[in-house]
Amino acid sequence: MVRLNKGVGVEIQRGIKFRLYPTPEQAEALQTQGHAARAMWNLLHDWWTWGGRSRRPSLTLADKAIRQARKDIPWLAGLPAQAAQQVLRQYHRAWVNCWEGRAETPRFKSRVRSKMTVDLPQGRDLNITRLSGRWSIVKVPKVGVVRFRAHRPIPGKVTGARVVREANGWHIVLRAHWEQDDPAPHTGPTVGIDRGVVVPLALSDGTDYTHPQWSNPKQSERLVRLERQAARQRRSHKPGDSTSNRLKATYDKIHGLRARLTRRRADWQHKTTHTLASVYSLIGLEDLNIAGMVRSARGTAETPGEQVRQKAGLNRSIQGEAWHQLHTQLTYKTTERGGRVVVVPAPGTSQRCHMCGFVDARNRKSQAVFACTNPTCGWVGNADTNAAKNTHFAALQAAKPTAPGSGVAGRGALQPLGGALKRQPKRKATA
Numbered sequence: 510m511v512r513l514n515k516g517v518g519v520e521i522q523r524g525i526k527f528r529l530y531p532t533p534e535q536a537e538a539l540q541t542q543g544h545a546a547r548a549m550w551n552l553l554h555d556w557w558t559w560g561g562r563s564r565r566p567s568l569t570l571a572d573k574a575i576r577q578a579r580k581d582i583p584w585l586a587g588l589p590a591q592a593a594q595q596v597l598r599q600y601h602r603a604w605v606n607c608w609e610g611r612a613e614t615p616r617f618k619s620r621v622r623s624k625m626t627v628d629l630p631q632g633r634d635l636n637i638t639r640l641s642g643r644w645s646i647v648k649v650p651k652v653g654v655v656r657f658r659a660h661r662p663i664p665g666k667v668t669g670a671r672v673v674r675e676a677n678g679w680h681i682v683l684r685a686h687w688e689q690d691d692p693a694p695h696t697g698p699t700v701g702i703d704r705g706v707v708v709p710l711a712l713s714d715g716t717d718y719t720h721p722q723w724s725n726p727k728q729s730e731r732l733v734r735l736e737r738q739a740a741r742q743r744r745s746h747k748p749g750d751s752t753s754n755r756l757k758a759t760y761d762k763i764h765g766l767r768a769r770l771t772r773r774r775a776d777w778q779h780k781t782t783h784t785l786a787s788v789y790s791l792i793g794l795e796d797l798n799i800a801g802m803v804r805s806a807r808g809t810a811e812t813p814g815e816q817v818r819q820k821a822g823l824n825r826s827i828q829g830e831a832w833h834q835l836h837t838q839l840t841y842k843t844t845e846r847g848g849r850v851v852v853v854p855a856p857g858t859s860q861r862c863h864m865c866g867f868v869d870a871r872n873r874k875s876q877a878v879f880a881c882t883n884p885t886c887g888w889v890g891n892a893d894t895n896a897a898k899n900t901h902f903a904a905l906q907a908a909k910p911t912a913p914g915s916g917v918a919g920r921g922a923l924q925p926l927g928g929a930l931k932r933q934p935k936r937k938a939t940a
């Protein structure tokens with residue numbers, strides 16, 4: 510997160526993840542807390558949704574109920590009071606996000622399928638101390654002093670943390686907070702980026718950023734096999750029984766493999782956004798309604814989606830690219846370097862010719878080729894690059910301060926891209 514603070518500098522808040530190395534007893538204690546936090550969420554969820562919309566309890570009531578539950582149920586008391594309050598805050602925020610259209614309805618958290626997290630909202634109680642070049646320690650309430658690998662320095666002040674159980678062990682995400690002097694304005698070139706499934710990132714200057722498939726054929730095959738195995742094991746499971754150890758082991762293997770692919774993607778994304786933010790002063794991105802694109806496949810009961818299978822495949826690709834994270838990373842990285850990201854409306858970027866501004870669905874000859882059907886233009890080239898050039902142009906227009914005396918709005922910015930942009934195509938006299 511970056512917040513601009515006029516005059517003083519830039520105030521930066523960032524989560525930094527470190528790998529924890531708890532002793533077996535500490536891991537056990539973390540596990541207990543993780544389960545308690547999840548159970549707390551589920552209790553709240555039951556209570557909140559019981560009786561429907563009209564009988565939703567107030568936050569004060571929910572808070573009171575949490576305090577009472579920690580007194581009555583011994584294993585809930587294993588969760589520190591601050592962490593329990595945080596569960597309530599998060600549950601409430603999940604509903605606000607849902608009401609404001611940013612997220613799905615909050616749901617019951619299953620024991621085997623959800624990620625375990627415990628919040629440590631008080632930064633000053635953490636007592637982070639550096640032991641050596643490699644190791645540091647952190648005090649986790651009701652768990653003790655836990656070692657972690659300090660693979661990088663912690664900038665600024667730590668205001669809170671969250672402990673997360675991932676497929677490869679426990680991690681701690683420290684919420685660091687610091688102030689930075691206003692960076693000097695970035696002097697690099699400007700660019701537009703088109704995000705796609707075939708070409709992950711196509712730039713308006715003609716360069717493409719691609720990556721190999723996140724999973725190699727062997728891994729994909731293993732994933733399919735494990736998913737089938739889990740389905741088979743689920744079938745032999747009777748309702749009311751607890752999940753079998755064999756099924757849990759299968760789930761662990763699936764999570765482990767998925768997490769590995771996610772780490773591979775995160776690595777590529779961080780390196781790529783670092784390069785882009787270092788090189789370019791202004792980056793134009795098209796405004797993609799990612800949630801809408803992903804949700805549209807299944808449709809609703811009244812209006813079932815069309816081509817569900819194909820779209821589901823596209824959704825997997827969209828989620829595989831994690832476009833939202835890319836946007837977030839680009840935004841904070843450019844801001845730190847004195848650059849900026851400009852988001853522009855997406856409609857038309859793939860159908861408009863960047864040379865003459867002619868919009869026609871037939872312009873797009875195939876996934877890769879764009880050929881302008883305007884007879885006086887006839888530009889032919891890469892379709893993704895064309896879309897990126899349109900995004901670039903729109904971003905420059907949006908970023909341009911409306912200088913007095915610049916004449917007709919927008920005209921001044923037409924030059925950098927060359928050619929007569931946005932001009933209506935000349936049509937032949939005979940229509």
Ligand SMILES: [Zn+2]
Nearest residue numbers: 862865881886
């Ligand atoms: Zn054209």
